[in-house]
Amino acid sequence: MRKIASIGLILSVLAMPAFAAPAAPQLTMTDPAANSVVKAPVYMVHLMFDLPVDLKSVSFRVTDRNGKPVDVGQPMPMDNENKMLMAIPNTPLPPGNYKVEWHATGPDGKPISGEFSFTAQ
Numbered sequence: 001m002r003k004i005a006s007i008g009l010i011l012s013v014l015a016m017p018a019f020a021a022p023a024a025p026q027l028t029m030t031d032p033a034a035n036s037v038v039k040a041p042v043y044m045v046h047l048m049f050d051l052p053v054d055l056k057s058v059s060f061r062v063t064d065r066n067g068k069p070v071d072v073g074q075p076m077p078m079d080n081e082n083k084m085l086m087a088i089p090n091t092p093l094p095p096g097n098y099k100v101e102w103h104a105t106g107p108d109g110k111p112i113s114g115e116f117s118f119t120a121q
């Protein structure tokens, strides 16, 4: 009994940092990948995080090489966890260079953001 109790104590101590400081979601993958060259047209842009993000907070801003915004609508989840998000351009992206700027909020309410570029040809 005593041994079980101390294992329980160790486990709860190990688990504590996770509760004390919830980690901010990290971007683990994008599709198209950063700096990649992909075949045009591009129908979707995906972002994948290691932790769920607040769906309402997510925004994608896609611009072409001239800085002109591309309408990609409101991002939507591709899973049940809000880790993988997708934006669908109104018109599939023709050949060109594109920049994707994204903003989201993690479970801790802290904003996260990033950007990447890709080329469609």
Ligand SMILES: [Cu+2]
Residues within 6 Å of the ligand: 044, 046, 078, 086
């Ligand atoms: Cu998708």
